Amino acid sequence: MTEMMSGLEAALAEATSPSWTQRVRAGRDLAPFADAPEAAEVLVGLLLDVEDTAVTRQTAEALARVGTVAALRLIALAVAKADDVHADWLQTGVHDALVGSDDMPDFAAACGKLAQDQKEVVRRGVAEISAWTDDAWG
Template identity: 75%
Template sequence: MSPSWSLRIRAGRDLAPFADVPVAAEVLVDLLLDVADTAVTRQTAEALARVGTMAAVRLIALALAGADDSHADWMQTGVHDALVGPDSVPDVAAVCERLARDAEAAVRRGAAEILAWADDATR
């Protein structure tokens, strides 16, 4: 991965539409949990929330399982930015409701947390 935070942010934005591709998904989770710069975390979470597919939101939910409080806060900020921004985004809450039935417990927990964020953002 690039040592440049700006290139890692760009990678998160560019790869977000490919969240369903295993290689891209692996890189996106690493970007969500970026150890060097939480701006990468925030921007990648926002990009994935803007894509809003099951695969994209699932990656945020999955990353939450391995996130410390700081990374979780920045993921929440990124999701919030996507939901309240001027551009319309897919219904992240509806995706989270479907992910609540995911086979993986970590995804179910993360989806519940993201659903709470979505509820807060739309109030």
């Protein structure tokens, strides 16, 4: 457990690095911890990274690969807050994670659960994500 926590702490520290490559690594390393409150807030920040859209894309891809309701909820929150540029890169990251993947049914099920979320902002974000996946996979 301590080793896992130190990995989380290291990734949290990397998330504020001036280096975009370290922030990308932080997004990938934090994605499995999407349900941890301290990681969730940082992940939304990485999804909306103001300095480099590569961080946005790679973090979205990592969270979509994790595919849990908690991970997709963070993408939905970011989508709801994103400008057009970030929204495009969030969509690209989600698309990259799902192309050629067998996880589409799980992803769709998680989106279905989030469509019932108590927060309107999450429902709005997940509606956008569902539209992307409908467009991509008909």
